[in-house]
Amino acid sequence: MTRKKRERKERRKAESGRPSRAGDDERYQYIIGVGGEEDWKEGRGSVHYITKNDGKKYLLVFTAPEKARDFGRANFDRPASHMDMLESVSLSHAQPLTEGRYVIMPVEVETLAKVAVDVGVDYLLRNPRPGSKQEIMPVPKAGA
Numbered sequence: 259m260t261r262k263k264r265e266r267k268e269r270r271k272a273e274s275g276r277p278s279r280a281g282d283d284e285r286y287q288y289i290i291g292v293g294g295e296e297d298w299k300e301g302r303g304s305v306h307y308i309t310k311n312d313g314k315k316y317l318l319v320f321t322a323p324e325k326a327r328d329f330g331r332a333n334f335d336r337p338a339s340h341m342d343m344l345e346s347v348s349l350s351h352a353q354p355l356t357e358g359r360y361v362i363m364p365v366e367v368e369t370l371a372k373v374a375v376d377v378g379v380d381y382l383l384r385n386p387r388p389g390s391k392q393e394i395m396p397v398p399k400a401g402a
Contacts, residue, residue, distance in 0.1 A: 286364045287384075288320040289373065290330060294359040305377050306360065315379040316394070318386055319370065325385055326362045334360060375399075 290306040297303045307317045320326040365373060374382060374397045384393040 285366055287367060287370050288323050288326045289363050289365055289370070290318060290326055291361040291363045292359070294361065297359060298361075305373060307377060307379050308383075314381060315377070316381045316383040317374050317377060317379040317397075319382050319384045320362075321385055323362045323364070329386065330360055330362070371397075 291298065291303055292306045293303040305317065307315050309315050318326075318329070320329065370382075379397055381397060382395045384395065386392060
């Protein structure tokens, strides 16, 4: 590709308001919403978080939509994962979860902080991966 074509392509991407590559735009993080569009309209949608054995809640946060989709495929398509999720979700959210309906939601950093407080999570777990080395950030409690 010639330099002029590459510059034109980058200019079009910049004008569209979208980042040139997934994850390049640090204003956005991605979270998983449980339920499809219809579930959200009917009030059955929920933000996906996990509750550890010690009772602490973790909101999963991803730096790129592909990372969130990969996590969803790896974790929501296994029957055992449905049983794990059902232990920490209300009955109204059980059907969307067990049917594998979820959405990847882009959120600005400021909105992410509000979501974390509203959901009542204790920590943000960024780009979760196998193993013990995780990027975990505490969420300040409202009024603290």
